[in-house]
Amino acid sequence: MDLLIKDAIIIAPETAHHHKKVSVRIVNGNIAEINENIAAEGMEILTLPDLHISSGWMDSSVSLGEPGFEERETLSNGLDTAAKSGFTHIALQPNTQPVVDNQTLVSFVKNKAFDKATTLLPIGAFSKQQQGEDLAEMYDMKNAGAIAFGDYKKSIANANLLKIGLQYTQDFDATVIAYCNDASIKGKGVVHEGEVSTRLGLKGIPTLAEEVVLARNLFLLEYTGGKLHIPTISSAKSVSLIREAKNKGLQVSCSVAVHQLVLTDEVLEEFDTRYKVNPPIRNEFHRQALIEGVLDGTIDCITSDHQPLDIEHKKMEFDLAKDGTIGLESAFGTLLTVLPLDVVIEKLTAAKKIFLNTPEDLFEINKPACITLFTPHGESIFTKENIYSKSKNSAFLNQKMKGKVYGIINNGILNLK
Structure with a gap:
């Protein structure tokens, strides 16, 4: 070139x-x-x-589907979508069929992307089949090219398993990704617990479901050491817990999804399942706290949390629809409506420093x-x-x-x- x-x-x-x-x-x-x-x-x-122009952007949480769910998205089209959306790197979630929990599948997804402008960076599953019972083959996956390990949208219920995982990954300087959600507190909730959920008669998910697991995970990190990344936080208390952990010197990073910074649960008035995501879109109080967390550096990076879903799983009754929205194409344009340009660029490039240990700004001869x-x-x-x-389940249509x-x-x- x-x-x-x-x-x-x-x-x-x-x-x-x-x-x-x-x-x-x-x-x-x-x-x-x-x-x-x-x-x-x-x-x-x-x-x-x-x-x-800026240093290339990286999205720390992208689902594509292949292998297993090609009807939702293929690796080829997903990478082209990322490129047209401004992302030079995407971290690919392991929520495929089969689950990316071994070196063979890490190599498979990397090889499918060898001739693309956007670099694909696999996240390996933390536990085998993402079932939370036994550790996956993390060392072998790291050698095959995995950049971190986590079970997508699945909280690690077994505290001892997370403890062992944090200890084990220190031997090869890897990052554990720990999604925070207590399933027993979440129950059958589908939206943020608050005034809107009460008015609409939808079962609510309290912020406590996220915060109680986050607090436990940070205690474990303080005990074990290691590197922990908390994806897609959604509450004011989560911001303060991570701020406190960073002040203690813990190696913890976190992300927030674009839709949490831009939308509030007021969008649910029409029961549109495009807005059904996990964690749920919360109210203005929490949105403002997340904005503050981005501006003061507590929140390290912003992700689209891109999750393609076919129409059969999305256009149905609210309680039955799957969680998730696509977000690569809309990430930059929507973020500029709520954040200054320099902050948007900083937060869209920061994941390279977290997961690849490379500078955020790379314009060198x-x-x-x-x-x-x-x-x-x-x-x-x-x-x-x-x-x-391929999937059209965007929460940002007409925004x-x-x-x-x-x-x-x-x-x-x-x-x-």
């Missing part, structure tokens, strides 16, 4: 180029020059309206070009025409969005919309 990105504003807070308009020359997939004026002779030139291209300006309404996923993603440069490939 010999390409000149012409007249782009760089958003990279840790570099001298931050908020400056420059041109970037890419030769053989590597950054060769960054300057205000670069001769374009003999090179392909890329110019786009109001072009901004002779380094591989890993770049997201976008504009933060302009407004639009998100419609089905903006969805590239106002700001900005636009143009595509990515990664792995020596330019992928534009």
Whole structure:
């Protein structure tokens, strides 16, 4: 690839180029020059309206379906969707059939993505078959390319298993992902427990279901040491618990889903199952606490928590519909409606530091070009025409969005919309 990105504003807070308009020359997939004026002779030139660029974004929680649920999404189309949505890296959840709980399946999903612009990073299951009874083959999966280990949307009920897992993974410097939800407290709840659930007659899920497990997991981390990532927190108390743990010096990180930052349970008035997610969309009090957690650094990264579901599992009675929304395509545009641009970029790149131990801003000469291209300006309404996923279960249909993603440069490939 010999390409000149012409007249782009760089958003990279840790570099001298931050908020400056420059041109970037890419030769053989590597950054060769960054300057205000670069001769374009003999090179392909890329110019786009109001072009901004940043270090490539990473989504820390993406489900695709393949193997086993190809009717929901394939790896090939899912990776193309991620690229068109601005993500150079996605962490793939193990909730497939069969479950990604061994090195063979880790190798399988990685090999399916070898020629794509977006880099696929498998998350291996924490327990065999995600059943919470026996540890999966984590060391072998790490050697095959797994970046972390967790059971998707399944809380580790057995405290001793989590304790052993945190101790064991320290031997090979791995991160454990521990979703927090007490099934006995959640019961048959389907939405946030509060005024809206009472008015609509829907069974509620109290924030306590998340917080009591989170508190236990943080106690275990303090006892064992190791690295723990808490995905998709949703309550004010969860933010304060993680803030306290970080102040103690524990190696804990966390994420929040885009829909938790943008939506509130008021959207449930029409009983639309697109808004049925896990954890549930909560009220304005918790949304504001999550925003504060993002702004003060307690929440490390933001995820789309992309989960494609076919219409047979989503367009049905609210109590019976499966939890989940797609979110790759809408992540950037919806986040800009509630957060400043620099914060959005920081939180969309931070997962690389957590899971790959690489800097959040990587614009260095002779380094591989890993770049997201976008504009933060302009407004639009998100419609089905903006969805590239096979599944269409988006919680953001008809929502106002700001900005636009143009595509990515990664792995020596330019992928534009």
